[in-house]
Amino acid sequence: xxxxxxxxxxxxxxxxxxxxxxxxxxxxxxxxxxxxxxxxxxxxxxxxxxxxxxxxxxxxxxxxxxxxxxxxxxxxxxxxxxxxxxxxxxxxxxxxxxxxxxxxxxxxxxxxxxxxxxxxxxxxxxxxxxxxxxxxxxxxxxxxxxxxxxxxxxxxxxxxxxxxxxxxxxxxxxxxxxxxxxxxxxxxxxxxxxxxxxxxxxxxxxxxxxxxxxxxxxxxxxxxxxxxxxxxxxxxxxxxxxxxxxxxxxxxxxxxx
Amino acid sequence: xxxxxxxxxxxxxxxxxxxxxxxxxxxxxxxxxxxxxxxxxxxxxx
Numbered sequence: 178x179x180x181x182x183x184x185x186x187x188x189x190x191x192x193x194x195x196x197x198x199x200x201x202x203x204x205x206x207x208x209x210x211x212x213x214x215x216x217x218x219x220x221x222x223x224x225x226x227x228x229x230x231x232x233x234x235x236x237x238x239x240x241x242x243x244x245x246x247x248x249x250x251x252x253x254x255x256x257x258x259x260x261x262x263x264x265x266x267x268x269x270x271x272x273x274x275x276x277x278x279x280x281x282x283x284x285x286x287x288x289x290x291x292x293x294x295x296x297x298x299x300x301x302x303x304x305x306x307x308x309x310x311x312x313x314x315x316x317x318x319x320x321x322x323x324x325x326x327x328x329x330x331x332x333x334x335x336x337x338x339x340x341x342x343x344x345x346x347x348x349x350x351x352x353x354x355x356x357x358x359x360x361x362x363x364x365x366x367x368x369x370x371x372x373x374x375x376x377x378x379x380x381x382x383x384x385x386x387x388x389x390x391x392x393x394x395x396x397x398x399x400x401x402x403x404x405x406x407x408x409x410x411x412x413x414x415x416x417x418x419x420x421x422x423x424x425x426x427x428x429x430x431x432x433x434x
Numbered sequence: 435x436x437x438x439x440x441x442x443x444x445x446x447x448x449x450x451x452x453x454x455x456x457x458x459x460x461x462x463x464x465x466x467x468x469x470x471x472x473x474x475x476x477x478x479x480x
Contacts, residue, residue, distance in 0.1 A: 342466075343465065343466070378471070387443055388445065389442070389443060389444050389445070390440065390442055390443035391442055392441065392442075392472075395443075408469065408472065409471050409472055411469050412468070412469060413466065413467065413468050413469065414443075414466070414467040414469070415465065415466050415467075416461065416464055416465060416466070416467070418462045419445075419461060419462055
């Protein structure tokens, strides 16, 4: 019976899925750190193919006087014997001096995580170019400024989104490999708009065909339906060039007298 | 760039009042229109 109770207790601990307490790692060295990473308890969220899926909240504290740029680390997860049992990618945003940022790591591991070690990811500077230039762009949802601009990319897959007034917004995936050479460029050609753009004063944008405008209102056809706006609702309109189609001449036969 | 009062926009033409004269433009000549907020005219007093 005692053995049974012991087994039940073990199963309960496993199901709770919470391993060791917080782990703090200093980077790059323990004696002269610029970053202190505190990994919260590893919480097991499930099991896939016999491997546990773990999540840990990470607090990254910049302990230096210098700002820490956006960075990525490879986190090696070890068990209590120091054997590597999993790997995770930790992506950190820019951290101001003496400030902290929260992040999260998720990984699968074949045992019980007990320790971590870090490998700093390098960044590769690439020039982001658009045709035409002057487009604002975001990398992984973060504003980067206006093209052309040199951006430090971490190794991995990124999404670059471009927008420029008068052009259709566009995005492109970018894979940055560890063997990528710095000094390269990413180029994106912005497509033309196929519809008129009507920007309202409340910040919304309507894409459609501007049918007419008077001193009091604006009519825009959106998906075949006409929408009316008070003229004062409209802040800006960007009109696309319309192609005039040649109508075939209609000939009427001469009526016999 | 042209500054004036936008009188109307149709499928083919744009009319802008510059000074006292109406100027007509082919719609394809116009790329961007920025509108100012207008105040509703005051009701006429009897």
